[in-house]
Amino acid sequence: MSAVFDDLGKVQLSRRSLLKGIGAFTGLALTVGVNGIVTAADAPKFGGDGMPGGLKDSALLFVSIGADGVVTIVAHRSEMGQGVRTSLPMVVADELEADWSRVRVVQAQGDQEKYGNQNTDGSRSMRHSFGPMRQVGATARLMLETAAAARWKVPVTEVETKNHEIFHKPSGRKLGFGDVAADAAKLPLPARDAVRLKTPQQFRYIGKDSTRGIDLHDIVTGNTQYGIDTRLEGMVYAVIARPPVFGGKLASVDSSEALKIPGVIRVVELKGSPPPALFNPLGGVAVIARNTWAAIKGREALKLTWDNGPNASYDSAEYRKTMEAAARKPAKTVRNNGDTMAALSSATRRIEAEYYLPHIAHATMEPPAAVARIVNGKCEVWACVQAPQATRETVAGHLGLKPEEVTVNVTLLGGGFGRKSKPDFAAEAALLSKAMNGAPVKITWTREDDIHHDYLHTVSVEHLEASLDASGKVNAWLHRTVAPTIASIFVAGAKGEAPFELGMSAINIPYAIPNFRVEAPEVEAHTRIGWFRSVSNIPHAFAVQSFSAELAAAAKRDHRDYLLELIGPARKISPSEMSDGWNYGESPERYPLDTGRMRGVIELATAKAGWGRKLPKGRGLGLAVCYSFVTYIAAVVEVIVNDEGEVSIPRVDVAVDCGPSINPDRIRSQVEGACIMGISLAMTGEISFKNGAVEQSNFHDYEVLRAFAAPGQIQVHIVPHTLDVPLGGVGEPATPTIAPALCNAIFAATGKRIRQLPIREQLKKPEKA
Secondary structure (H helix, E strand, O other): OOOEEOOOOOEEOOHHHHHHHHHHHHOOOEEEOOOOOEEEOOOOOOHHHHOOOOOOOOHHHHEEEOOOOOEEEEEOOOOOOOOHHHHHHHHHHHHHOOOHHHEEEEEOOOOHHHHOOOOOOOOOHHHHHHHHHHHHHHHHHHHHHHHHHHHHOOOHHHEEEEOOEEEEOOOOOEEEHHHHHHHHHOOOOOOHHHOOOOOHHHOOOOOOOOOOOOOHHHHHHOOOOEHHHOOOOOOEEEEEEOOOOOOOEEEEEEOOOHHHOOOEEEEEEEOOOOOOOOOOOOOEEEEEEOOHHHHHHHHHHOEEEEEOHHHOOOOHHHHHHHHHHHHOOOOOEEEEEOOHHHHHHOOOOEEEEEEEEOEEOOOOOOOOEEEEEEEOOEEEEEEOOOOHHHHHHHHHHHHOOOHHHEEEEEOEOOOOOOHHHOOHHHHHHHHHHHHOOOOOEEEEOOHHHHHHOOOEEOOEEEEEEEEEOOOOOEEEEEEEEEOOOHHHHOOOOOOOOOHHHHOOOOOOOOOOOOEEEEEOOOOOOOOOEOOOOOOOHHHHHHHHHHHHHHHHHHOOOOHHHHHHHHHOOOOEEOHHHHOOOOHHHOOOOOOOEEHHHHHHHHHHHHHHHOOOOOOOOOEEEEEEEEEEOOEEEEEEEEEEEOOOOOEEEEEEEEEEEOOOOOOHHHHHHHHHHHHHHHHHHHHOOOEOEEOOEEOOOOOOOOOOOOHHHOOOEEEEEEOOOOOOOOOOOOOOOOHHHHHHHHHHHHHHHHOOOOOEOOOOOOOOOOOOO
16 A cells, blocks of 8 residues: 655555555545545546556566467466466466466566556456456467468468467468467567457356366475465564554563573564554564574563553443444434335334444464565565555555565465455564564464454444334335444544445345435444455345344245345346445446346255255254345355254355356355355354453464364355356355354244354353252
C-alpha cells in the first residue's frame, strides 16, 4: 500500500494511499471525506481494470521458450494451496497449444507496474486474469506461427500449431517450438484483432480435469520453498516480543539474561507505530541469534514491562454487551425498501433473533515468516505474501527507500486466507536487517505469535426481526449488523462497517419482501481487524440463513421450499436496487444478482443430498445459500447428534455456480477446503480477549478441525456454463454457507437452535448431580 513514512517509521495516511490501500483489497475505489467517512470515488472502473496496476497481457512478459522447446510461463499471483500457479499458466498453455509436460512455471517478483495487479485475494485471480492469460497464450502461438511461416516463406494462414509443434498444412512440414522461438521473440507483438482465441471445442486443458498440478510433486517430496524455508549465506534468525495489547508499547527491558543464552547475538528494540495499524510492525523487542531456537530461548529470558495503552481494558464479554446494546436500538440505515418499522409495529406475529460470532484467527499452517537483506542500499525480501506490491511499498517506506529499490521474492504460502496480505512481518525482517548492517535476517513467528498478534476476523452481533402474515409469509425484515470495521486499520477511529463489508450478505439479500431494512450501528475496534476467507459474509450469512430457517419453522414450512419462496421467482437484480454500490468490484450490468442461479444451487444441492428423506432420531439435514464474490453456493449438511450431544457429519453436499469451470479439480478442492474450514470455525473457532490481550495461544486452545471430526463425504456439484457467462470467484464463496447449514441441521436433528458460535459444548447435556 502506498504510504508516506516519517523518520520514526510511523505511517502517515494520505488520501491517495487510503484509496490504493483499501481499494486494493476490496476492489472498490475509496476515498476519505473531511469527516473521515469512507465513500466511493466517482467514475469507478470495474474488474481487473479497477485494481491498482490493472491487467497486463503481453506474451513477451509472461512467456519464454528455450531452444529445447521448454515453455516457461510466469505466474504473477501467489500460490497458497488454491492452485493458481497451475490454473493461470494452464490457460496460457492451452491457448499456446503447449504440451503441459514441457511447461515450467516461474514465480513473478513483486512488480505491479510490470505485471499488473498481483494481489491474491478477493477470489479474483482467475475471474480477472482468464481473459488476459488467454490473450497471452494465443498471441505467443501466433508469433510462433508467424516465425515459422517466414522460414517456410508461406502465408501465416497456412500454418497451425498443435501439441507443441507448428505445421504447414499444405505440405505437412513441421517445426518444434524451440526451432523458431528465438525468431518469434524478435517479432513485434501482433495487433490485438489479429490474434485468434480458441473455441471451447478446441480446449485441451481448460475445463478439463487432466492437468497435473505444477507444484504437487515438489510439495509432496519436500522440494519447494515456503517463506519459512528460506536460507541465505550468513543469515541470522530473529523472534520478537511484541506488546501483548494492541496499541501498547515497551516501558522497559532488561536483556542481560537473554544475551547469556548460547547463540544469541543481539537484542534490538523496534519502535511501534500509532494507529491506524496499516501493515506496520507492532514494535517490541527482537532477539537475534544464530538459530531460531536460541532466539526463542533468548526471548523467554527477556525481562519486559509494557505500557498497555488505551486498549488495556478490552474484554470480549463486556464488548459483546456493548454490541448487543447497539444492536437493540435504531441506528444508521444502509438499506431501506418500503416501511419496515411500520410493518413491524403493526404485525400480529413478530419473530426476533440475535446471533453472535467471536473474533477468529487465520491460523495458517505456516505462520508468517520472511527474510530480508540490504546490499548497496537496496533491500531484497523473500516472503510468503499475498500482496507483493504492498510488501514492496511497506518495506520501502520503513527503510526510507524508493519502491523500485526493494525486490520482493514471493515464495509458496503455507496457507494465506487474507492474513498474508498484510506484510508487517516482512517489514520486521527489513528493519532488523538494517539494524544488522544489511545482513540477511530471518523473522519467524511462532504459533503463539500468530494467534496473539493476528489481524483478526471481526467479532459481530447480528440482530434480526421479521413479521409474518396469517399464511406465514414474511412482509417485513429488519437486520442490524454490528461489528468493528476493517477500515479501522486504515483510518484511526473508524467506526461501523464500511460499504464493502455491508455488501457481503447484509444489504444485498435478494429476498422478495416488500419492507426490507438494514441498519449498521457503529462500534469501535480495539484490535487489528483484517480480511479473512470470505470476510463479512461469514457473520452476515450465518445470521441471515439461520434466521431464514427459523422463519420457516415458525411458519411450519419446509425450509427449502420456504427459502425458495423468500427468494422469489427467477430475476436479475441490479445491486443498486439493494443499496449495494460495491458488488465485489464488478460491473453491476455484467454481474447482476441472478436469483435464478441462486435458486438453481439450492435445488441442485438439496436434490443431491436427498432432501426430504425420512431420517432417524438424532439425524438431520440443514441448508444454507450465499451469493459471495459473484458466485452462488448452496450447502446441505447432514449431521448426527448422539445422546451425549456429540456431533458427527457423515456428508456435505455443496452446489457451486461460479460461471465457467476453468479448472474443475481446483474448484472441487477449494470448496472441500472451505467446507472443512467452515466446520472448524463453527465448532471450535474463537479468539477472546481479557485485559486487552488474546487469551488463546496455540492449537490446544484455538482448535482447528481434527481429521476424526471431518465429514465422511464432501460432494461438490458444479453447475456447467459456457464462456458467455462471466466468471465468479471460487476460493472463498463456500465458507459462509457451512456454519448456518450445520446449525440448521442440528436444529433438524435435535430441535435446539444455535445462535452463537462456536458450538463447542452447547449440545452437551448437563451432568447429573
